[in-house]
Each structure stands twice: as structure tokens, then as C-alpha cells.
Amino acid sequence: MKKIIRLTVNNEEHQLAVEPNQTLLDMLRDQLGLTGAKKGCEMGECGACTVIMDGITVNSCLVLAMQANGKRITTIEGLETEQGLHPIQKAFIEKGAIQCGFCTSGMILSAKVLLDKNPKPTEEEIRSALSGNLCRCTGYQKIVEAVQSVSEDDVGPARQES
């Protein structure tokens, strides 16, 4: 039996009918067409499905759509504003932190939550904040460098939403 839920995704309000066993990941991908969150394992092991829910990162494959009722969700598609790409997105592009791109959405969102709370993290803090996001391509070094390159000032404007 489908249930109606209400939630805010990337600053837009939605009312959706979802199955009780439907994951937030499937809801985002199939019902809202937000395919930036990826299915790497569907078991909470890889972080490719990472989204931000009420300010913290979650593996959306482990969250039921119904649990997102009343929540604010930010996906990778919500980071770009009229001013352009988010500074973390720019940094990932410029520093070569993206190869196949399958981990990228999750990486960027995990980095965003970290920088929102802690704009000047140490390398250790960066590594620990991204430790739930697997990447098989990059060896992580350019990802760390990209996050490091985003300075406190750069993060400013994008920090308000979510």
C-alpha cells in the first residue's frame, strides 16, 4: 500500500506516493529523476548513494522513502545555483578529483557537510569525513587536495541552504 509523504528536495517541496519498502535512493532516482545519487551496493557499504538529510549525510539506499517524510534533502543536483557551480564542485573539476565519476556525487556531498561545519578541516578530518565513500579510481589523493583547496571564504554563499 502506497503512503503519501511530503519532503523538501533541493529546496523544492514534493508530495509523493511511495511504497513502504521503497528506499529513498529509488524514490530520488525513479520518481524525481535525480540520478546523481548512484547505486553501488544497495547495502550501505560504498557511499555512492550519499545525500544530505537535515544537514547530515545518509546512505540513501538504507533510508526508507517514508523515513524522509518531513525532511530536507539535498542531492548533488541541488548544489549548483544561479551563481554557478558550488566551490567544491569547481575544486573537484580543477584538481582532477574525478575519474569515472561514480563516487563523485557522494564524495562532494560528504565534503560539503564537513566544510559546512568545519570550514578549515585538517587532512585527518577530511579523510575521516570521507571515509564512508569508496573510490576505486583515484587513490583519493586528488579528492583530499580538492577539499583542501576550498577555503573558508569560498564556501560562504552555498552554506546557507540545507
Next chain:
Amino acid sequence: MSQYNVIGTRAPRVDAPDKATGRAVFVDDMKMPGMLFGALLQSPYAHARIRGIDVSAAKRLPGVKAVVTAKEAGLVRFGVSPARYDETLFCSDKVRHVGDNVAAVAAVDLETAMEAVSLIKVDYEELPAVFTIEEALADGAPLVHEEYPRNICAEVHQEFGDVEAAFKECDLIKTSSLTSKLQNCAFLEPQACIAFYDHWGSLTLYTSTQTPHYVQRTVAMVLGLPVGKVRVVKPYTGGGFGAKASASHLELAACLLSMKAGKPVKMRFDREQVFWHGRSRHQFFHTMTTGVKKDGTILALKNECYLNGGAYCSFGIATVYYAGSLLGGPYKLPNMKYDGYRLYTNLPASGAQRGHGGVIARSCWEQQLDMIAEELGMDPIELRLKNVMTAGDVTCNDLNMSSLGMKEAIEVVRDASDWNNKKGKLPKGKGIGMACGFFVSGAGYPIYRSDTYHCTVVVKLAEDGGTAVVYTASAEIGQGSDTTFAMIAAEALGVPLEMVRVESGDTDFGVDLGAYSSRQTLMTGQATKEAAEDAKRQVLEVLSKELNIPVEDMDIKNGLVVFKNTKPDFTALRTRYQKEHRGWIDNPGAEEELSFREASRIAYLARGTIVGTGKYRPPELGGKFKGAAVGTSPAYGCSAQVAEVSVDEGTGKITVEKMVDAHDCGRAINRTSVEGQMQGSISMALGEALFEEVKFDDKGRILNADLAEYKIPTILDMPKVDARIVESNEPNGPFGAKEVGEGNIVPTIAAILNAVYDAIGVRIHELPLTPERVYLALQEYKNKSKTKS
């Protein structure tokens, strides 16, 4: 100042903005109208006879649109090497590993398809199975394939020079071994595809693959379609590393289901199925004996290797050859003997993985060279420098090192790691180790015997003149090949990178053997360069006629036409161009140089669409002996690495603290991408060295078919990698470029093994170096030393 404008820069990747914003489309992100979902029925047994299959209940389930088994699929055999086509789309007589494919269903949604699969009744008769090399070779062992006695899938026996005679000249002869475990490529994107068969009899397959060309051929062959009616398109792909380098049952089943149901069919593996499908690095058992002179000169190597191949051959023939041939360099080695055996067992098939066939062989040998250096009282780097090859050297098995920065790479890592002050001088529990390696820049021959070009490329100039489009069937799988070809085309055409667009991964664009054997930069790069130069020549020919200037006196650079002698009056051409673009705001000003955009528009007006074509096929390579084809390449990349580790003697836990890495990639096309390949390959090797192992129970079921228990390196496991690019000028590569994607994985494991020895004084001959294994090795060593004293 570099002589190039685009080559050698750190240009951001062309696909990065779409990937950073979630817009890049992977197969699983795609939907088509009326699309059905497919699911596979896979064997629960490692070895069983199929006595009957009853699909009637599955067919009756509402929502089911097609059910297929071997009856519908037929029994056309396929595989990777035509010499070992040993698979069929679905098993008919028996299943050979857990996860072997028996049937498939297409239904209106995935749940229905999975329910239908569960309704198919298969009558199995379980058979005794073999899982290890010993079991496979035992007298009277059950046979995985009846036509392969003793379960030997392939064997290789080669000798170059005379190893036994050479050993007689040696002052020191050393024997050691190395055992590895089954690996998984563990890319983040599980295989997925959508097949669509239309009423005109054309089949389009969107798939996550490294090799659209081979998939196209296999699909056509197995399903009996003309090759020209099968189009394979690779959208963005989330890594491959080897396991996506051949056609899979998933792809074939989706195609067949679409043909039966007349609708598009989507299928994907879940993570567990990625492991069942396997096709990653084999388990190797190497034993090597090396003979040297007192001064460290290497005279001979005897190498024996057994590979646990799993149920099918896949890439296995190439693998078993590579495990011998890739030891021919980068040291001068006059005598080499190799005996290799690949065995069939009732496990998922192994195939190719980054550094194909060469990684464990190299790890074994480089650890042994370290042992030899110690016994000779030589520094390991000194031993290597003493024997290293240089450009122009040819190995005893006929591999031609047309460029080779091996010596430079060794010197770079020696200095950058402060080796001389650290080797043997670090406190107990800390160690430093080094190793080298080299790899092909593309296999010299296609997988099927053929005189085919390895790639064809078309560069089309947009009719308005402002953009060049590169059409290539090559595969961007994350390594950055689209960017590489955009940069090569821009440089060869003489335009800024922004004026180039790459369309790739579509078999309609030509032939390209795909992303494997580290081939695309050199091979597709050469074809791209030729195509761009061809387009440029055509533009200059038209200009030559219009302006009455010889072609040789003109060039295009940075998007502008360069006149080598006097600048002609080109106002008439400009006026023509401007007339056609009346009202446009970006027309060239009167004072500006003649632009590529204008010239290429004028060329179009004179000749129609300007299309440049390029192609590449390696020249005849290598020797005439059996198996000479495996290992030959137009060029070889090489690397040297230094690892620093610390070992907790209380727990056996190893931490890799730092890696210094130097790789000779010829001329670096994109420096950031080269470093990315170096750092990425080190992370894969580090996982293989320290913890990666696919484990099985005694029924051949995988115990850790997931990313929690099959642990790949996280960001916390990775040390800082100091990546140093060593450039050489490869005569056979585009702008002097050669490979980096695979060669750089080759030395890492041995560098870590040697560093661990430096830290704790114990040699370990089995991978991975789990805390338990290291701890036990330490205990054994301590007990031994106690009984001695």
C-alpha cells in the same frame, strides 16, 4: 617553453563538469518507453548436471513477457580467445560454478522478474567439484569441461637462451615463491545494460563496458545477427579495470530478451553478482629461480606458475602467457624459461585485471631480487641499476624497448624518497622497500586473429567552421580517454581545446578494440592525430587554392592560420565568411588574424563537409615463437616505486605510510590525468597487497561478495603518493606518448613486501599481508631464531 599548446598541460577533463553535477548519464540512469526489466537465474551449485528445467510457472506469472533458457538461446559457444570458446549464453548440460547462468526473465518490473526467476524449477544432480589447483590436478579429479583432461585449460612452455647452462655460470642461485588470492575489480558501478531490438531487425545495446567492439562481435555471433545490425553504445562507465573487457551473459541475455519481447530490456548486476561474474585477477602460484654473478649481473630466470582459472577461460590464455612474458624486461636477462599452467576449477571465471598477468609475477621476482641483493651485500637499487635496460634494448623474448626511462625513474624515486639515508637505517618496525615494473602500451594483436585496424577515428569539422568533432568507438571508462583524444585532436588541428568535442564509445563511429591492455592513449591517440591532421590538411588545401599560397607555407596554431612567409590579403575570404554570419556578434574584427573558424567554413563551402580519417594498426611485432603475440606492444611504460611502511609487531598490522612513484609515460598528454592513474593504480595494488581476497566456503560459495567484507582501500588506508612523471619521447606514440593506466600497478606489491622485510626482517610469500598472516610469520620467525640460539 613547451613546443605544444595543449599537450602536456593540466587541462580539466572534458567530462568533469557533468560528473561533478550529477548530470553524467550512466546506463542505470537511463529509461526507455515501455522498458522491461530482466533478471537472471543463476546456479546455487558449483558443479551439477541439469536434468531438466521447468519454466511453466514463471511464464504464467502476470507481468512476465519473456523467459529464455538454452533452448531459446541456442548453444553457440563464445568467450574471449577463439581458441577457447568454452561458454554458452545459458548452461544446457551442466553448471560449472555458483552463479553460472541458467535462464533469464523479462517482466514489467524488477520485482516481477525476480519472482518469475524464483518460479523456474531446475532439476540439478550435484556433481563432485574441484576448487583448488591440487584438486583440479589430482588423479581422477572431476572434469570441469570434459574436453580438457586434467582440467588444464592452457599451458605454456617457453625457453629463451639456455637457463640450465647459464645457472652453471652463476655465483648465486635463489629460489622463492609467491602465492596470491583471487581478486575482484570492485569498480563502483555494477555492470548494467539496456538492449533494444527494433522492427527493422537492428539491435542497440547500451552497456557499461570497456570494449564496445568485442561486445558487438560477440552479441552478433551468439545471437546470429549481422554485425552491422548490432550497435553497442557505452554511456559513462563507472570503472572497469578488466572485468568489463568482454561480453557478459548479462548483455547477451538482455539482447535475447529484447528480441523475444520486442521491448527494451534493462538488466543490471547487484553487487553480489559482480563477484559471481568475476573475470578479475586470477589466483597465482609462482615459483622462481634466479641466477646471478657475484657483481649482481642477472644471468637467468626460471619461472613456474599455476593459475586457478575458475570455470571458464575468459582472458586466461593471455593471462598465462603474460605471467611469463612480462618478466623479459626491464632488466637485461639473457636466459629465461617459463612453464605456466592455467587450471579449470568450479569457481567463477577469472580474467584480466589492471596489470594483466604481470602483477604477481613481478611481485614474486622483485621480492626475490631484494633477497639476492641482500645476499650479495648490494643495495637493492644498485642491483637494479646494474641490470636495467635502456631505450633500444630488446628483451630475450623479443620485446622492443623503443623508449624506456627505467633508469631515470629509479633515480627519481631513490632521490625523492631519501633512500640512501633510510634504507636499513629506519627504527625497528619501520621499513623502506622498492621495486620496478613495466607494461605494454596496448597488445600488439587483437584478441581474435585478424588484420583489422585496432582503431579508426573520424574528425569532422562542423559545417559552420567553429567546432571539430572527434568520433571514436574507444571507451572512456573513467581513465580520461575522452579528454586525452580531445587534447590530441586540438593539438594536431591547431585549435584550442574548447573547440573540440569528443563523441566516443559507439560502435557506429568505427572500430576501436577498447580500453584494455593500456592501449588507447597510444593507439587511438595515433588514429586521432592522423584524423585531425587529415582534416587540417584539407582546410589548408582549400586555403592554398583561394590564396595562392603553397600548403607548406601555412599552418594552424591556437585557432589561427599562420602564414610562414608574407601574410596574404585575405579580406575577400573574410568578407565571404562575414556575409554568411550577418547579425552574429562574434565575427572576427578587421585587424584580426585569419581564424581556423573562417578557414574551415571556406573549406566546407568549397568541398562539402570536411572529414578527416585516421587509423592505427601496430607494425609487425615480436618473435616467431608460439605465444610471441602476448607481450608484444609498440611501446612499454615503466615505473619505479618506493614504499615506506610501519609494522605493529604486536598485532601484525601493516600501515603503508608513504609511496614515492615515478612512471615513464612517454610524453604526458595530461599531467593531472597521468598522476591520477598513478595514484589510483597504487590504491588498487595496496588493497591487493594488504587485504583483498575473495573467499569461498567448501561448496564454492563466495563468503564475502560485498564491499564490507571484500575490503578495498578507503581514504583512511591510502598514504600520500608522491607521483613523479618521468617523460621520454616514444617514437611509436602520438606526440611521444605511451601508457600509464596499468603499468604503474605492477611494482607496488613488491615495494611493500620489500619494505615489510626491511621493517621486521621476515619475508612473507603469501598475499594478502593481513595482520594475522604477518603476526604468525613473525611468531614463526621468533621461534626459529630462539631454537637456533
